[in-house]
Amino acid sequence: MTGTLVLAGTPIGDVADAPPRLTEELAGADVIAAEDTRRLRRLTQALGVTPGGRVVSYFEGNESARTPELVEELRGGARVLLVTDAGMPSVSDPGYRLVAAAVEHDIKVTAVPGPSAVLTALALSGLPVDRFCFEGFLPRKAGERLSRLRENADERRTLVYFEAPHRLDDTLAAMAEVFGAGRRAAVCRELTKTYEEVKRGPLADLAAWAAEGVRGEITVVVEGAPETGPEELDAEELVRRVRIREEAGERRKEAIAAVAVEAGLPKRVVFDAVVASKRTTP
16 A cells, blocks of 8 residues: 655744644654755754654755655655645645656645745735735846746736845846836735734835845735726836837837737827837937
């Protein structure tokens, strides 16, 4: 009989948020695969539990190599517990490869639901939560980051991103450039920890705030694109959208046609706005 893979959520900040079943699984698992074994040790000490099985590391650097080993353990009947540094495995953390491999071998996969930075930030943001999409971490290189943001520019669902504190100001500035300076957003910092902070406001204001330096674990929630009609898009906005598409590699003719369709306007209106902007640009 094959074993069971258990994905367990761990606290994103306050250790008291650990689900009660987590201690049971830590004590009873045959194998515990941890993103960072040192953090796991601190967690088990805080929870007052002694791991009952063998502890192995399972992180981005060894995920591909260790997955087959864990699958063999599972096929042999072991109960394998997967934990990451914080939150749910597989959500911008190791886990997907192991789950996919377990499913492929008809191995049971279950979960101990736990805290999630994505859902916590979304709930605290004050932005619409009925429809949202999670984009994870943006690319580190500026050009690639802009390209990804341009792909999201017309997304009407609320957007959730993770970001490193030392890149936050550049990311917010890029968001203000692509999404518009006035697009509402929330920067959620150190969630559930002592210095928890949720900073809300237009992207331009948040970018200026972040330029002074921000520390801690960061989740950014951004309002989706507005459902605008022809009368709501002025010439400046039409030109901005054309420019974004051109910078992404589209020819101007194609960009104008696409923006016209988005705005529900004749192509001539968008074309005239682009021409007029060139005349007024020094």
